[in-house]
Amino acid sequence: MAGQISISRRGFLASTMAGGLCLGLRIPVPGAAMAQEGAPTEVNAWVVIHPDDTVVIRVARVEMGQGTLTGLAQLVAEELDADWEKVRTEYPTPGESVARNRVWGPFGTYGSQGIRASQQYMREGGATARAMLLRAAADRWGVEPETLTVSRGVISGPDGQTLRYGELAADAAAVEVPSEVTLKDPSQWTIAGQPVKRIDTAPKLDGSQIYSLDHTMPGMLNAAIRQTPVPGGKVAGFDANAVRDMPGVREVVAVGEDAVAVVADTWWRAKTALEALPIEWNEGENADLSMDQIHAMLDEGLEAEEAFIGTSRGDFAAARAEAAQVVEAVYHFPYQHHATMEPMNATALWTPERCEVWTATQDAEAALAATATAADLPIEQCEVYRFTLGGGFGRRASSHDYVHQAVAIAKAMPGTPVKLIWSREEDMLHGCYHPITKAKMVGTLDADGNLTGMHMRISGQSIFAGLMPEALEEGLDPLAFQGLNAESDEGEFGYSVPNLLIDHAMRNPPVRPGFWRGVNNNQNAFYLESFMDELAHAAGRDPLEFRRSLLADHPRHRAVLDAVAEAIGWDSAAPEGVFRGICQHMGYGSYVAAAAEVSVDDQGQLTIHRIVAATDPGQVINPQQIEAQIEGSFAYGLSAALLSEITVSDGRIDQANFDTYPVVTMREMPEVESIVMPSGGFWGGVGEPTIFVAGPAVMNAIFAATGKRVRTLPLASTDLRTG
Amino acid sequence: MARIRVNGTVHEVDAEPETPLLWVLREQIGLTGTKFGCGIAACGACTVHLDGIPMRSCVMQIQDIDEGQEITTIEGLSPDGTHPVQRAWAELDVPQCGYCQSGQIMAAAALLADNPDPSDEDIVAGMTNICRCGTYNRIKAAIKRAAELG
Ligand code: FES
Ligand code: FES
Numbered sequence: 055m056a057g058q059i060s061i062s063r064r065g066f067l068a069s070t071m072a073g074g075l076c077l078g079l080r081i082p083v084p085g086a087a088m089a090q091e092g093a094p095t096e097v098n099a100w101v102v103i104h105p106d107d108t109v110v111i112r113v114a115r116v117e118m119g120q121g122t123l124t125g126l127a128q129l130v131a132e133e134l135d136a137d138w139e140k141v142r143t144e145y146p147t148p149g150e151s152v153a154r155n156r157v158w159g160p161f162g163t164y165g166s167q168g169i170r171a172s173q174q175y176m177r178e179g180g181a182t183a184r185a186m187l188l189r190a191a192a193d194r195w196g197v198e199p200e201t202l203t204v205s206r207g208v209i210s211g212p213d214g215q216t217l218r219y220g221e222l223a224a225d226a227a228a229v230e231v232p233s234e235v236t237l238k239d240p241s242q243w244t245i246a247g248q249p250v251k252r253i254d255t256a257p258k259l260d261g262s263q264i265y266s267l268d269h270t271m272p273g274m275l276n277a278a279i280r281q282t283p284v285p286g287g288k289v290a291g292f293d294a295n296a297v298r299d300m301p302g303v304r305e306v307v308a309v310g311e312d313a314v315a316v317v318a319d320t321w322w323r324a325k326t327a328l329e330a331l332p333i334e335w336n337e338g339e340n341a342d343l344s345m346d347q348i349h350a351m352l353d354e355g356l357e358a359e360e361a362f363i364g365t366s367r368g369d370f371a372a373a374r375a376e377a378a379q380v381v382e383a384v385y386h387f388p389y390q391h392h393a394t395m396e397p398m399n400a401t402a403l404w405t406p407e408r409c410e411v412w413t414a415t416q417d418a419e420a421a422l423a424a425t426a427t428a429a430d431l432p433i434e435q436c437e438v439y440r441f442t443l444g445g446g447f448g449r450r451a452s453s454h455d456y457v458h459q460a461v462a463i464a465k466a467m468p469g470t471p472v473k474l475i476w477s478r479e480e481d482m483l484h485g486c487y488h489p490i491t492k493a494k495m496v497g498t499l500d501a502d503g504n505l506t507g508m509h510m511r512i513s514g515q516s517i518f519a520g521l522m523p524e525a526l527e528e529g530l531d532p533l534a535f536q537g538l539n540a541e542s543d544e545g546e547f548g549y550s551v552p553n554l555l556i557d558h559a560m561r562n563p564p565v566r567p568g569f570w571r572g573v574n575n576n577q578n579a580f581y582l583e584s585f586m587d588e589l590a591h592a593a594g595r596d597p598l599e600f601r602r603s604l605l606a607d608h609p610r611h612r613a614v615l616d617a618v619a620e621a622i623g624w625d626s627a628a629p630e631g632v633f634r635g636i637c638q639h640m641g642y643g644s645y646v647a648a649a650a651e652v653s654v655d656d657q658g659q660l661t662i663h664r665i666v667a668a669t670d671p672g673q674v675i676n677p678q679q680i681e682a683q684i685e686g687s688f689a690y691g692l693s694a695a696l697l698s699e700i701t702v703s704d705g706r707i708d709q710a711n712f713d714t715y716p717v718v719t720m721r722e723m724p725e726v727e728s729i730v731m732p733s734g735g736f737w738g739g740v741g742e743p744t745i746f747v748a749g750p751a752v753m754n755a756i757f758a759a760t761g762k763r764v765r766t767l768p769l770a771s772t773d774l775r776t777g
Numbered sequence: 778m779a780r781i782r783v784n785g786t787v788h789e790v791d792a793e794p795e796t797p798l799l800w801v802l803r804e805q806i807g808l809t810g811t812k813f814g815c816g817i818a819a820c821g822a823c824t825v826h827l828d829g830i831p832m833r834s835c836v837m838q839i840q841d842i843d844e845g846q847e848i849t850t851i852e853g854l855s856p857d858g859t860h861p862v863q864r865a866w867a868e869l870d871v872p873q874c875g876y877c878q879s880g881q882i883m884a885a886a887a888l889l890a891d892n893p894d895p896s897d898e899d900i901v902a903g904m905t906n907i908c909r910c911g912t913y914n915r916i917k918a919a920i921k922r923a924a925e926l927g
Contacts, residue, residue, distance in 0.1 A: 118874050119873030119910040121873070252870050252872075257875075260854070261808070261809070268809035322800035395812070478816055682870070682873060682912070682915070686873060689910070712820055712907060720913040
């Protein structure tokens with residue numbers, strides 16, 4: 055069963071976590087060395103070895119398409135000198151983690167940190183297991199470990215004798231855990247750093263991959279849910295008797311104050327009955343909410359006296375007073391929905407003593423906490439089993455509302471497992487939307503066309519305020535400045551602008567925000583990189599040269615920009631009727647840039663002929679998977695830039711399915727040429743960063759083609775027809 | 778009771794006549810490789826073959842299918858996962874999250890059955906399934922590879 059693990063407890067007494075190095079601490083038990091015939095051995099928390107030499111690597115972070123499972127397995131296998139062909143993975147559960155003092159570290163898989171935030175301790179886990187296997191072989195042969203060599207899971211001794219990892223695992227688990235291990239230099243890597251195939255592809259080709267939505271168990275019932283159509287609304291009443299006799303219906307359950315679920319033998323019957331169920335709503339104070347109101351809030355923030363200053367250097371007011379030219383523009387980035395292909399769902403089984411949940415989550419520990427809260431049980435009496443996600447993109451990290459609900463429904467039916475599935479409509483109407491913002495950009499140029507100052511006022515929604523107010527700092531949201539920070543390893547503003555002011559007026563409409571692939575970098579890069587283009591044109595300068603002149607102090611920012619410029623042929627003329635745009639940004643520890651070639655016909659029809667994207671993520675674990683992430687990030691980012699938008703009328707989300715929330719399909723998908731250019735010495739993220747540059751590269755090219763500056767996304771709202 | 782033929786086996790299913798084939802496959806027959814994505818024929822995650830024609834099973838009512846018609850799901854595309862489309866998909870490491878891929882593979886297999894040597898435009902016209910992970914370019918390349926593998 056997915057998500058379940060088998061842990062050999064032989065000799066295992068306690069676990070400890072020290073200095074980021076997480077290892078099982080064992081006291082050898084005499085006579086226990088003969089492991090049960092055929093049973094796997096846990097060498098340490100990360101590495102389990104079977105007698106047939108299969109190596110199982112435990113991964114706390116979750117796979118949702120981004121390749122983390124494969125990348126982390128490559129890193130552990132590398133340090134372990136395992137035979138890559140024999141490597142498998144499994145997910146430990148958060149309940150096991152609690153019981154073992156969080157031996158696997160954090161489970162959270164967001165912020166493009168799946169690999170970079172766990173690579174150190176996982177590589178150490180692999181190296182430690184290797185050292186223990188070597189020690190065990192040395193002891194068997196009565197030699198020193200230094201005289202041994204390892205290749206692909208086989209240890210060779212000085213006299214040509216060999217032992218396989220599968221033969222040694224039980225002994226290895228009993229030797230003393232080394233206090234120190236030396237990790238390989240990336241230049242020595244043979245598994246990591248290579249474009250190996252993903253470890254999880256086969257079951258995705260024949261229907262055998264089990265997702266959370268496919269989970270089933272004996273006696274399981276299915277639930278369909280309807281949640282308040284207006285944020286903050288509540289159920290005023292419903293008539294369960296109207297549907298009780300419909301086929302398959304077992305129960306009608308109020309879920310919290312704002313939702314009703316029908317439980318039936320099949321989901322289709324539950325959904326059919328739910329549609330027939332009369333529900334009355336108390337819509338509450340947001341029943342009139344409209345885009346006009348939301349825009350008015352944001353517009354007020356653009357001009358507000360007070361704002362939270364993120365970066366301030368020099369004296370922008372003085373620069374403005376002395377400017378030869380002042381350029382001003384207002385930009386807007388709308389709400390977006392995650393639209394994971396697999397809608398939200400969870401299965402729960404509740405009894406007064408225990409609650410178990412089977413679900414897809416980007417943070418199994420948070421899902422466990424949600425389970426315990428909803429179950430009203432101590433966390434030790436709860437467990438969450440997880441599956442490969444049918445997409446996450448931040449939705450399954452933003453809220454575990456679906457877990458809460460599944461547990462609440464199961465609690466009404468003790469002892470019966472219930473699977474809750476959101477219809478696509480429920481999913482789209484109850485998202486954690488990419489926050490809505492606007493920005494007022496003001497730039498000052500001197501008589502020679504040099505940028506002397508910039509003020510960037512962001513007005514709009516805070517994700518922290520909406521989801522986790524405890525993360526705010528004195529009521530302010532530092533995350534608003536992603537990619538705009540003066541000094542930051544995570545996302546540094548690259549341009550040397552002598553007088554710079556970046557501030558945020560938090561304005562929070564009552565629509566729930568969430569972390570959406572790229573998060574605040576999306577709008578920040580769109581605002582800044584479009585405006586840099588405006589400034590270059592106002593100064594009569596080439597957009598590439600203008601940027602380069604301001605990036606002298608940030609060579610990595612400039613290097614990726616140069617790479618895409620060269621690849622697209624910036625210095626030579628584009629084909630007839632084809633126009634180019636370029637941009638760069640830094641986020642999640644990586645430097646990214648893109649260049650686009652587009653044409654726009656008389657009817658205003660956009661064609662994207664070519665995209666070149668570059669990333670410097672410091673280290674590369676699997677170059678072909680980085681290319682896959684770059685392509686995917688363009689599909690996702692261009693959906694938002696070109697097509698998709700969530701809006702509100704009368705307090706209700708207007709878009710309920712893919713017919714009204716169009717996304718990029720193969721027809722809109724451009725060719726993407728990827729440049730992966732690790733400069734070494736740091737670990738940047740890969741799943742998100744290139745999404746930042748998808749929109750601005752194309753919008754800048756559209757300006758070059760049409761003279762129209764797209765300041766409001768998605769592009770679909772702009773008429774590109776000439777004349 | 779309805780009788781339908783899936784991957785060569787006839788199943789008697791207890792479902793209302795309006796029930797979409799998708800949910801009969803998933804809930805009554807236990808074939809969960811066919812995915813639910815939208816329920817309105819917009820995403821293609823639920824694509825199966827009906828007598829070889831790609832169909833979006835989320836909007837096909839069970840009452841409109843007769844026992845003489847052959848339904849093929851991802852589980853029945855090939856006995857051992859070696860259909861040329863599956864081999865090409867593996868070779869090019871197409872899936873990311875994988876959730877849309879059953880539908881993509883079924884759509885691609887039907888496209889190639891109909892047109893063994895599709896042009897780029899044929900592929901774009903035939904492949905309208907949504908992939909939120911954005912695997913489109915690898916899908917396109919894999920279809921060409923599958924055409925070579927024949
Ligand atoms: S689920 Fe059938 S097309 Fe989307
Ligand atoms: S692979 Fe994830 S939706 Fe297509």
